[in-house]
Amino acid sequence: MKPYYWESQHGNFGDDLNLWLWDFLLPGFRDVHPDVLLVGVGTVLNNTLLPAEGRKLVLGSGFGYGSPPDVGDKGLWDIRCVRGPMTAEKIGVAESLGIVDPAVLVADMPEFADQPKRYPCAFVPHWESAVAGLWPVVCATAGMHYIDPRGEAKAVIGEIAQSELIIAESMHGAILADAFRVPWVAVSTSVNINSFKWQDWALTLGVEHRSRRIPISTRAEAIIKGARFWGVDYEGATFAGAGDVAVAQAAPRSGLRLAAKQMLAAPSTLALWQASRAEPQLSTDARLLERKERLYAVLEQVRRDYL
Structure with missing residues (x-):
């Protein structure tokens, strides 16, 4: 099999x-x-x-x-x-x-037992957001830990279990958080969020799917999602794949450029910080x-x- x-x-x-x-x-x-x-x-x-x-x-x-x-x-x-x-x-x-x-049964695996709490609050974006966004910088500015969903699965899950609060754009970020009894807040950077699959899972555990909107953090992220960024509509724009990913993830060449990126991502930072202060969700034991x-x-x- x-x-x-x-x-x-x-x-x-x-x-x-x-x-x-x-x-x-x-x-x-x-x-x-x-x-x-x-x-x-x-x-x-x-x-x-x-x-x-x-x-x-x-x-x-x-x-x-x-x-x-x-x-x-x-x-x-x-x-x-x-x-x-x-x-x-x-x-x-x-x-x-x-x-x-x-995935809820991952929490029953012995290797994930008794995880120490290392992160007061962590953000798990959707993999598309991770590909083209500035979320590590946004998280650092907002004072929270960044968990890259593209990482090795056991390492990612370990970081989720070691958190005291999860802000989840990744649905499995929320699923694993709930399984480890870590309160979570659902967020989305896109109006095109697939609410069907979130609601499908939420119904099984008797929780309500309610997602907070977080603005997109970069132009490249807007292109890959066909969304708006600072008033410019990128619906139908072409994402060049590896080239645009490299641009999105490249380290700024100067402090001035980093400051400019942080300024453009300021709405994302504020909304993510506000999400960390929202009432979290958790299914009953x-x-x-x-x-x-x-x-x-x-x-x-x-x-x-x-x-």
Whole structure:
């Protein structure tokens, strides 16, 4: 069996954790049923990403982009659970299969136990924001720790667990924070935020998805998101890929240039600081435990059937 996940060329910890999470949850799964894809953590239930051929075992994946796949062929699709009730409805399975995002079980791994608290407040941006934004500088100015979602997944998750408060533009930043019992505040730098997948997950834990708006931090970030920056509309503008990323991430050549960048990012800094003072969210211990127990029950049945 092979784990399937969406692989960003830049790296994205919320997807990359599939590389080792299933070895913890289903030891030995790689050695059986080579014709089966294990479709786990990620917003991958659509006709574009998943291959049409081959058997698929779905464990907690979500819908959120494109068109939902036709899962009517039981010989190809073994859907044991999905991220939430909205995904279940979208793909046409029982609402009871919308249990929770499997990433919550990362917090049960022994290597993440008893994490010391090192960061009073940390920001986890969406990977697109990290690619083209000035968020390390913004965070430093706002007095908070910056967590790059493109980093090695276990290192990123460790920093989340070591925080006392998480400001999350990355949905899995919020999911992991909640799993580690770290209060979190959801934010977005784009009006095009995919609220479907956030609401889908939030419903499973009985929390409300409410996102605070944070202004974009750089022109390059506005281009990649097709958004506005200081009154200029970049919708439809072309992002040149690696070239624009290099420009966005290049260190300023002078103190004057850094000061100019900080000035342009001042609205972002203020809004992020205000978010850190907002009332955070956290699911109840009882609700999280109930969802985890349901997910573990599904995994136990999968062990019987496949291992």
